[in-house]
Amino acid sequence: MNKARSNPLNTFAMHGALIFYTLIALFPVFVILINSFKTRKAIFREPLALPDADSFSMIGYQTVMKQGDFFLYFQNSLIVTVASLTLILLFGAMAAYALSEYRFKGNMLMGLYLALGIMIPIRIGTVAILEMMVATGLVNTLWALILVYTAQGLPLAVFILSEFMKQVSDDLKNAGRIDGLSEYTIFFRLVLPLVRPAMATVAVFNMIPIWNDLWFPLILAPAEETKTLTLGSQVFIGQFVTDWNAVLSALSMAILPVLILYVIFSRQLIRGITSGAVK
């Protein structure tokens, strides 16, 4: 940073505020992590203490590994999340491009129609969706979840991406047309890389709710072989007894993949911002 514009007090205050915020944000995650390595008694006696020689226990992780097919749940969650995100980004970007680039009758109406989904929660249609899935035989398949999540994510994706696509230089697209590139090449090679920050934003926005969703897995795909991680973890939460060790261990492990995906997307986000800055 420029020396003339910074003074130690400001820098200190700024970093202090940022560190404070980081601590608040990370605290729940920290509590989950340390407690997942403690015995049940220790969890309740001193929830904030670090595991020591006495209280350390891997019992939670052992329970998780023994009970249910944890890795299958894991895999299901990952497939559903990644596939849904891919479809949301692909179709969302294509729809946004069409809406922002081409003049056609009903363009405006189509845009409004697609954005309507932002205002209407998809869960209102759960019964109809379930009936549809039963009719098409998709119940208890991962496809049921992927399709629903794609539908759920598209409105916001189209809305955000079309705003960004409008900012992509017309000259660049026209240069591509004059050089003989097809509309698909222009879309995939010229436009998409320039809206990468927006794509990353959309991906992050959609990823967490999909990964954490309990509603649709419970209704559309509760079978053992299609259970997602969140649904699979529910076996440890009972009406009368809850196996907290197992719940905390399962949650700790569930954080990891989201964290990795998030890191990938946020790197894209940063790269996108810096490459855009130099014009």
Add this chain to the structure above:
Amino acid sequence: MTALSLKNIHKSFGNVEVLKDINLEVEDGEFVVFVGPSGCGKSTLLRVIAGLEDATSGEIRIAGEQVNLTPPSKRGIAMVFQSYALYPHLNVRGNLTLALKQERQAKAVIDERVAEASRMLGLEPYLDRYPSELSGGQRQRVAIGRAIVRQPKLFLFDEPLSNLDAALRMNTRIEIANLHRQLSASMIYVTHDQTEAMTLADKIVVLRDGRVEQVGSPMELYNNPANRFVAGFLGSPSMNFLPADNLTPGDPRELGLRPEDIRLESGGPIAGTVSHVEQLGGDTNVILQTSNVPITVRLFGQHAIAPGDDVQFGFDPNRAYYFGNDGQRLQ
């Protein structure tokens, strides 16, 4: 042969008519400049020629061939954009070769054309750089190079210099003029800057509100404008307009005087108070407040005139232009 011919071109966006009955011929090897104020339709006309917009009606022929339904890449044109529009993910060589690769040219042909274009434009040291690593002037040269390698029948320039600073603009202007001489290619150049139009063009097309106001060589248009708009648009500082009534009472016409045709003359017919003086060294621009209109006078050399002075000016009647109420020139 004609490089381009436009017949009765109309273009509307919804209810708004942007181009109204444009007719134009561009001869082979001619440098034609479309000039006009912003919103006059000059860029739209260029985009219609390029095929980026469809004409609502009318016929476009490039090198004798009707191209109304031909996609831009098959029209034999190349275009240079105001914002350079380089492909950000390709280096300079990639930018230059993309169109040729799309045309499936042989590698030897591609290499030869890239070598020639980069030699002409001095791009050799930058071939492996990315657009983000180039300065504005270098980017514009790459954009021009991208047009040259295609060896088009018609070059289209869309305000290529407006993103450059003044010094670079002049250099690039000369470079484009040299390029035109070397390639002896047909070029169409859109600008709102009358200096660019005057210095580059073989033929200027002045547009206003989607209509062609006048077509001709720069000096033809300067010396013989068809109407008040063309007279006022070309020339810097621009032509002075004053009611002829000021000089001969009862005359309903409007008098047009070029700033350089007015001379200091005590007892001259135009009298007024100096409101501002611009000393440029070589020239002196005097802004004069007469009884009803301000008048700009351009005097050659340096003159000791200060704001507040009362002065008189005269002019050569042969260099005066008269315009009717409808803006048309009266001979």
